[in-house]
């Protein structure tokens with residue numbers, strides 16, 4: 001009964017449109033009340049979930065990302081992408097995917113990528129004769145690179161949800177190959193459509209232009225190297241590397257690029273505060289919700305249910321992917337990471353999957369959910385920027401979905417894609 | 428049904444003993460008191476769980492006395508470096524009047540302590556060299572737990588005390604963010620820190636007792652007979668835990684030594700102990716209740 | 729922030745100001761947070777004397793940032809929510825449901841303030857290790873946040889009600905950005 005209240009109230013509140021974070025919190029508190037547990041402890045769980053050291057890297061990455069965004073780094077990366085791959089078939093589509101790959105290594109957030117790159121690229125693509133839905137679709141789907149390619153604050157959430165014991169650095173490194181693989185498949189989809197629809201190409205700008213744009217974006221790219229490299233080499237912990245990345249971003253945009261005014265700086269601060277608040281209050285409420293799930297031993301129950309359905313690992317993995325995809329379509333990524341990790345990870349580990357590989361699978365799966373209706377942060381932002389109705393975008397997005405699904409299947413069933421690089425670098 | 432908090436995973440000495448405690452209670456009270464242990468800190472970290480026990484959200488738990496010191500100032504006495512001469516000495520002290528005095532202090536804060544478990548002796552380990560004397564710590568970065576006494580201890584020995592979350596230690600040792608840390612043999616082994624910090628020096632500077640605790644609220648609801656049963660079960664589980672711990676301590680030690688860890692005993696601990704004078708004086712200043720307790724502990728043979 | 733047209737009612741101006749102060753306070757905290765970590769790394773490498781207060785202070789600051797920003801998020805309606813049902817029901821019903829949600833949020837905010845205030849008195853004499861200040865400071869921003877959530881959602885509920893009974897009102901607009 002208590003479990004029914006917990007899950008039912010959460011579902012009801014979410015469906016009628018209450019903020020997901022507070023739906024989690026209210027359902028948890030209601031269950032505390034029903035079980036006769038002191039409500040004070042319910043709220044203690046919420047505060048304690050926020051006051052967690054490993055999560056400090058999240059505001060740091062968000063802050064560094066915002067600073068790079070407002071400090072002109074995105075525009076420089078697009079110039080580099082344009083010079084490098086713009087001459088290919090469906091040039092700007094390729095540029096879009098490549099920019100996401102570069103930029104994804106800095107922002108750590110898919111929605112931030114969509115809004116940053118989308119507002120720069122979608123208008124240009126429309127102007128050059130690309131269909132508006134194509135422009136939106138390629139921007140939206142390729143922004144998942146922000147989650148896959150390090151740093152990524154969602155990966156930190158995953159490590160925390162998994163109960164620690166996993167190296168964030170290893171997970172970061174593990175995301176690189178799957179992220180690039182996914183982008184290559186998206187680029188292939190973008191090219192196929194571009195050929196069919198006869199979209200234009202850009203003239204080749206020459207090696208010199210590639211070189212110049214590369215040099216111009218180096219200081220920005222170094223942010224990613226500081227954050228990831230700093231943690232890998234042991235100069236900093238992952239948490240510290242986020243803060244140092246943010247401090248570096250302030251210095252580089254204010255002093256080298258000279259594109260960050262005091263006003264821009266404060267805009268970045270306020271935007272970071274806003275995003276941090278949204279993500280972290282979700283984490284806090286999910287932690288009270290997770291307390292009740294643990295009391296009801298839900299992870300154990302679900303694991304039993306899942307393994308009793310089939311003993312074929314392939315079937316169970318496909319089933320898990322399907323459940324995650326459906327959940328990802330209707331819910332936000334951060335909440336799902338926090339709720340689903342303790343439930344599904346033990347099952348996956350029981351099947352012999354490495355927790356790192358599972359993490360990568362989870363990221364890509366939930367990333368796809370960001371691009372789907374009815375609830376998809378990236379899709380919403382992309383459609384708003386491109387001024388395209390969601391229904392229209394969704395009608396022509398399926399080749400991109402297929403590309404991501406193909407990448408997802410490869411990640412699910414070929415451990416080497418995720419694990420070779422971390423095993424080799426052994427961070 | 429009583430809910431029990433435990434930080435350790437299944438199979439660990441504490442876990443086995445705590446589960447046997449509650450099973451024993453259920454059997455001997457004919458089910459009037461039954462409970463379940465939630466392992467692996469799924470219900471929250473220790474600081475939060477102490478509050479849960481105080482308020483009565485959970486009914487029993489196994490706590491290390493280190494973090495209890497933040498709530499029960501008297502309990503900080505066990506966190507003074509080198510306060511116990513050995514694990515056996517700690518047993519004699521805790522099973523005697525000083526242990527009762529600490530129990531009484533904890534009870535005032537809603538924590539009814541029934542029996543004392545072991546967590547062995549903590550020693551320094553590092554990535555660079557054997558530690559023989561305090562001067563060996565000079566300039567080295569040592570991770571410590573969040574407590575002024577532990578920070579003060581490393582600083583008094585000339586090291587750089589670096590508080591850090593437990594989860595970050597392995598990576599930090601491996602990459603050199605810190606040079607060393609300190610813990611008992613089983614934790615040194617199960618955390619795999621021995622893979623990355625290969626010098627273990629037997630300083631045994633901290634011998635922290637742990638307790639099986641019941642919330643005072645739940646305790647007061649028990650009949651006098653049941654209280655006797657519960658207390659007896661706790662004492663018996665403590666005997667089991669101490670035995671399991673000693674075995675685990677030995678097997679962990681053998682395992683890490685077999686893997687090539689360089690281990691050394693400290694031939695003369697006096698320089699370390701003498702360096703602690705400032706730590707003790709500072710502690711007495713901040714918390715005058717500690718002084719008589721220290722004297723009582725030192726008078727136990 | 730809302731545009732400040734001349735006919736903005738006093739209540740809304742006060743709430744705007746509260747949200748503004750909360751946002752900028754949280755902003756100052758995030759800057760301090762980042763800088764303190766810079767100092768931590770500097771202390772460890774350059775001074776070989778790691779500042780021991782950074783970790784504990786950071787965990788206080790993140791609570792302050794999160795809960796102040798979360799309260800403002802209620803006012804500005806920026807929290808993530810699932811807007812499926814609003815697509816299939818009439819505007820009036822949607823407005824009614826939103827009112828209920830806001831009232832629930834107000835109740836939640838009230839409970840948040842109430843019980844974290846209890847936690848404040850419960851932990852009053854407990855010291856945060858290495859900072860030496862009372863553990864109750866961890867809950868102070870949450871009490872404030874609960875109060876703000878209460879006020880902000882009550883006002884949003886009031887706005888919704890005026891919209892419900894006066895369809896021509898300018899407040900007759902669903903939130904969400």
Ligand code: NA
Pocket residue numbers: 103104105106107108109145146147148149150151152
């Ligand atoms: Na990223």
Ligand code: NA
Pocket residue numbers: 328329330331332368369370371372373374375376377
């Ligand atoms: Na979605």
